[in-house]
Amino acid sequence: xxxxxxxxxxxxxxxxxxxxxxxxxxxxFSKANGEAIETFFDPLxxxxxxxxxxxxxxxxxxxxxxxxxxxxxxxxxxxxxxxTIVSFLTIGWFGMWEDTMATVAIISVATFLxxxxxxxxxxxxxxxxxxxxxxxxxLDIMQTIPSFVYLIPVVMLLGIGKVxxxxxxxxxxxxxxxxxxxxxxxxxxxEVLEAAEAFGSSYRxxxxxxxxxxxxxNIFAGVNQxxxxxxxxxxxxxxxxxxxxxxxxxxxxxxxxLALGLMNGLAIVALAVIFDRVSQQYGxxxxxxxxxxxxx
Amino acid sequence: xxxxxxxxxxxxxxxxxxxxAIAACGEVTVAEMNWASAEFMANVDKIILEEGYGCxxxxxxxxxxxxxxxMDVKGVPDIAPELWTQSVAVPLNAAIAAGxxxxxxxxxILGAGEGWVVPSYTLENHPELKTxxxxxxxxxxxxxxxxxxxGAFVGCxxxxxxxxxxxxxxxxxxxxxxxxxxxxxxxxxGLDGAMAKAVQRGDDYFGYYWSPTAMMGKYxxxxxxxxxxxxxxxxxxxxxxxxxxADPQPTAWSVSEINTIVTDSFMKNNDPKAAAYIKARSxxxxxxxxxxxxxxxxxxxxxxxxxxxxxxxxxxxxQWVGVQAANLIKxxxx
Numbered sequence: 001x002x003x004x005x006x007x008x009x010x011x012x013x014x015x016x017x018x019x020x021x022x023x024x025x026x027x028x029f030s031k032a033n034g035e036a037i038e039t040f041f042d043p044l045x046x047x048x049x050x051x052x053x054x055x056x057x058x059x060x061x062x063x064x065x066x067x068x069x070x071x072x073x074x075x076x077x078x079x080x081x082x083x084t085i086v087s088f089l090t091i092g093w094f095g096m097w098e099d100t101m102a103t104v105a106i107i108s109v110a111t112f113l114x115x116x117x118x119x120x121x122x123x124x125x126x127x128x129x130x131x132x133x134x135x136x137x138x139l140d141i142m143q144t145i146p147s148f149v150y151l152i153p154v155v156m157l158l159g160i161g162k163v164x165x166x167x168x169x170x171x172x173x174x175x176x177x178x179x180x181x182x183x184x185x186x187x188x189x190x191e192v193l194e195a196a197e198a199f200g201s202s203y204r205x206x207x208x209x210x211x212x213x214x215x216x217x218n219i220f221a222g223v224n225q226x227x228x229x230x231x232x233x234x235x236x237x238x239x240x241x242x243x244x245x246x247x248x249x250x251x252x253x254x255x256x257x258l259a260l261g262l263m264n265g266l267a268i269v270a271l272a273v274i275f276d277r278v279s280q281q282y283g284x285x286x287x288x289x290x291x292x293x294x295x296x
Numbered sequence: 297x298x299x300x301x302x303x304x305x306x307x308x309x310x311x312x313x314x315x316x317a318i319a320a321c322g323e324v325t326v327a328e329m330n331w332a333s334a335e336f337m338a339n340v341d342k343i344i345l346e347e348g349y350g351c352x353x354x355x356x357x358x359x360x361x362x363x364x365x366x367m368d369v370k371g372v373p374d375i376a377p378e379l380w381t382q383s384v385a386v387p388l389n390a391a392i393a394a395g396x397x398x399x400x401x402x403x404x405i406l407g408a409g410e411g412w413v414v415p416s417y418t419l420e421n422h423p424e425l426k427t428x429x430x431x432x433x434x435x436x437x438x439x440x441x442x443x444x445x446x447g448a449f450v451g452c453x454x455x456x457x458x459x460x461x462x463x464x465x466x467x468x469x470x471x472x473x474x475x476x477x478x479x480x481x482x483x484x485x486g487l488d489g490a491m492a493k494a495v496q497r498g499d500d501y502f503g504y505y506w507s508p509t510a511m512m513g514k515y516x517x518x519x520x521x522x523x524x525x526x527x528x529x530x531x532x533x534x535x536x537x538x539x540x541x542a543d544p545q546p547t548a549w550s551v552s553e554i555n556t557i558v559t560d561s562f563m564k565n566n567d568p569k570a571a572a573y574i575k576a577r578s579x580x581x582x583x584x585x586x587x588x589x590x591x592x593x594x595x596x597x598x599x600x601x602x603x604x605x606x607x608x609x610x611x612x613x614x615q616w617v618g619v620q621a622a623n624l625i626k627x628x629x630x
Contacts, residue, residue: 155489
């Protein structure tokens with residue numbers, strides 16, 4: 001009966017040696033390769049530093065105009081443009097302009113990086129069932145593993161700052177765009193593809209002129225989710241030295257500053273709502289345009 | 297049945313023998329705080345009090361505020377080996393004045409406190425760097441990765457009390473004009489990670505940290521002398537620790553007050569020799585650092601570390617106890 005009472009686990013020493021072994025192996029790896037990996041990311045870091053400085057140092061009326069203009073380009077909706085202007089004015093009024101610009105900078109870079117990596121990966125996944133069965137569990141891990149678990153190795157390898165923060169954000173924000181690109185392409189009607197084949201479309205034409213356009217609603221849902229996930233990671237990224245709205249939130253959490261936490265939290269929400277509405281509207285417009293052709 | 301009776305008899309005999317061998321000490325509760333050095337000290341106290349003085353020791357887990365509140369109001373636990381008194385200064389002073397608590401040992405750990413640290417190899421490679429004043433003249437030795445023309449000083453995570461102090465000292469030493477950037481590591485994990493990464497690569501590193509910690513021992517960090525005197529508690533509490541400090545003055549870091557606090561009943565009712573031990577024991581910084589590294593490397597608990605310490609640092613702890621107690625403790629380790 002004893003066998004069932006205590007779980008037959010590894011001994012304390014073996015377990016300790018195993019943990020130590022893993023720790024030391026990683027330490028050696030980071031000692032040997034850390035510098036090279038860091039150098040590899042240097043251009044990205046300098047770009048992010050430059051971009052953040054650009055957003056912070058630009059005159060605020062110009063920035064608000066740019067945001068309003070982008071919102072108009074994306075959504076073509078007066079209420080959304082007004083909402084954007086009012087949100088940014090309020091944020092500035094409450095003294096959160098610099099932090100907000102820093103957050104916008106890292107979120108934009110993260111979103112573009114995730115889209116740039118995620119859409120091709122999603123396309124590859126939709127081509128091959130075997131690849132899908134390999135990538136899906138990896139995406140599951142990326143979305144569910146507690147972020148602190150991967151923050152430790154990322155920080156050991158790259159230190160604190162923008163690049164490790166960006167990696168942490170992307171680990172969490174990449175999966176939706178990959179999943180939804182894959183799903184969107186797989187959901188395209190077989191009949192449509194057959195028709196395209198019957199017209200003699202090449203592989204490339206099928207992908208870019210038939211499947212991708214028809215998958216756009218799903219891909220845009222993915223882009224939208226990626227932005228939301230990236231914003232959700234702002235506070236976590238601040239825990240490894242990324243500037244932005246997450247820093248005051250952390251300060252508020254450890255000191256029970258209710259108002260400070262709420263204000264900065266709401267600023268993150270405001271950014272999220274703006275990005276969400278604009279990207280959704282843009283997705284919807286694209287969809288209408290492609291589907292009907294008579295209703296732009 | 298027979299076995300049971302025998303067991304009681306043996307237990308009774310054992311108690312009688314131990315009571316005969318050494319003077320009665322009675323029951324003592326020791327606070328085992330939830331961080332490594334306090335856990336370790338509580339376990340050393342337990343072994344020494346039990347084996348050396350015949351006390352019956354019970355460890356009570358706790359944290360600074362909860363343990364202090366319980367000692368203050370209920371008189372339990374009897375001993376808080378490592379109490380950081382700044383956070384409970386007002387009620388503690390009141391309790392000491394009223395005689396319900398006693399500060400038994402104002403220096404349980406030597407060299408404990410907060411400050412600015414560099415790796416020891418930085419000091420070896422640059423012998424001209426002796427104090428903070430020397431280091432801040434050389435931002436080029438500690439380049440900031442996001443802007444290598446500046447030096448990086450890694451401060452305190454957002455929201456910690458020390459963040460404000462670091463901000464003010466950064467301004468007081470005029471470090472921005474000297475070419476420094478105050479980097480916010482964001483969290484304890486960020487701070488530890490930044491330091492570990494730099495030292496593992498052999499890079500120079502300059503930042504805030506505190507002792508006693510495994511990190512300080514493991515990476516052989518040296519706490520720097522500030523090169524200026526401590527300007528007094530008045531300046532410290534009215535300006536250096538405040539966000540509204542208009543004109544921060546250079547000052548050394550306030551000495552963190554760690555105390556071993558005991559209750560009145562421990563003073564009165566327990567063996568005075570045990571009290572003398574509590575009074576005498578103060579851990580040298582390097583021995584404490586070594587034990588914390590041992591705990592971190594082996595993921596060992598306080599009890600393992602206490603045995604390791606008693607076995608390997610006889611020269612340290614035998615000075616705290618009488619010859620008789622020392623012999624009893626040594627015997628128990630075998």
